[in-house]
Amino acid sequence: MNVALVGLGATGKIVAEYLLGKNVLSMVLCRKNSHHADLDLGVVLNRRDTNIFIETCEHLERKLFENKPDVLIDFSSSHFLRENINLLAHYGVNIVTAVTDYEPAEIEKIKQVALQDKIGIIMAPNITHGVNVLMLLTEIATELMKGYDFQVLEEHHHRKKDSPSGTAKKIAAKIENIMINHLDDREVPIHAVRSGGIVGRHKVLICGEYDQLEISHESFSRIAFAEGAYKAANFINGKKGLYGMDNVFDAERIIKKHTVTDDDHHFIAN
Ligand SMILES: NC(=O)c1ccc[n+]([C@@H]2O[C@H](COP(=O)([O-])OP(=O)(O)OC[C@H]3O[C@@H](n4cnc5c(N)ncnc54)[C@H](OP(=O)(O)O)[C@@H]3O)[C@@H](O)[C@H]2O)c1
Structure with a gap:
């Protein structure tokens, strides 16, 4: 799995370090005028060079075509998907968005794209x-x-x-x-x-x-967010449609397993 990451703020930096540790990070995106543009990711993370150069979102079409990420993890802001979701869908890049500042209309738009079944999207306002x-x-x-x-x-x-x-x-x-x-x-x-x-x-x-x-x-640590994002990326890789973290953690199956059934009543009564 090749993962792209957008957002190198307080959380994104921790997520980047985690993804490097898992050997899946292939692309990191930043804003047009960001001071991170063109730097080796290692400089921003204060570690040795990674050979991953942070790219701006300009000419994203060409960059997606060249890098071909399977999944993009978004820890930026609502602006990024507002501007780029159609492009990601066009290039078949699945999305895990952890961003929390979406307006209701933006959430609706993201859901609509996912329901077109071209790509898979996990909306994860709560990722741990x-x-x-x-x-x-x-x-x-x-x-x-x-x-x-x-x-x-x-x-x-x-x-x-x-x-x-x-x-x-x-x-x-x-x-x-x-x-x-x-x-x-x-x-x-x-x-x-x-x-x-x-x-x-x-x-x-x-x-x-x-x-x-x-x-x-x-x-206790933003590593909990990174762990959740990595699990979500593995889950959505190769899937289409709309999902939430309850799907990633298989909540429905666990609830069913612990629901008292008629058989259980029979067992208890006897
Ligand atoms: N779902 C969860 O459980 C969870 C957990 C933690 C965080 N979050 C969410 O993740 C988001 C980021 O959190 P944070 O604490 O890391 O925030 P932050 O420190 O403000 O960092 C945001 C980062 O995103 C970049 N960014 C913003 N808009 C962008 C755009 N259009 N294109 C490219 N990069 C853009 C910013 O770049 P500049 O520095 O250039 O502005 C910055 O690097 C927030 O929405 C937060 O609520 C969710």
Whole structure:
């Protein structure tokens, strides 16, 4: 698998180092006027030369044709796919986008491209394994804890642009969807903190009159994002269509495995 990476910010640099370690990185893209343009990636990562020269997004058509990446991992901003998604689809480059600042219309456009089945796209506003497990556990807890008060708390570094995080909004929406099935249409409050260098914390607080449950996840290192992105790239390589990280982590199969079936009732009763 040949991987292209766009975005060499706080997260992208860690992802680049991780992908170099896996021997899959073949192309790194930056903005038109970026000070990273034409440098060896090793200079930006403060390590020995890599022989991968950072290229701007200008004349991307020619660069994709020459490099032929299988998958592009995007840790840049919504601008990149807004401008280049059609080109990537044309050249059959699959996409893992971890970017979180998309407008609803941009998300719709990305989904439409994926549903044309020319390329495979993973939309991953929450890319770590742990956060995906947190979401799964939260869905189970919401089914089981009818009438409890649910709140979502999230904390991130002060440079993070979106607030609350896309992940927090997604968790709250999942809880609300399940609560509606229980004829409970309360809104789930989200509390966001932006402070210092916090990599990322999400907590679901579930309070009743007499007890409470907390489900929480914390990323200690951005390597957790790199690991998730690499797993996502391996998953999407060679596929077409639209996927999420729940597909990468095979959440549906795990839920089915642990769902109590009629056979289980029979077994328990006997
Ligand atoms: N899904 C997840 O779990 C997860 C985890 C971590 C981060 N993220 C998301 O990933 C994105 C990047 O995060 P970050 O913390 O690394 O941000 P950051 O430090 O601001 O870095 C963003 C990088 O993207 C580059 N960039 C922006 N627009 C570009 C464009 N149109 N073309 C090429 N390069 C472009 C920037 O280049 P310049 O320096 O030239 O501006 C910079 O190198 C954010 O949306 C963030 O929320 C998601």
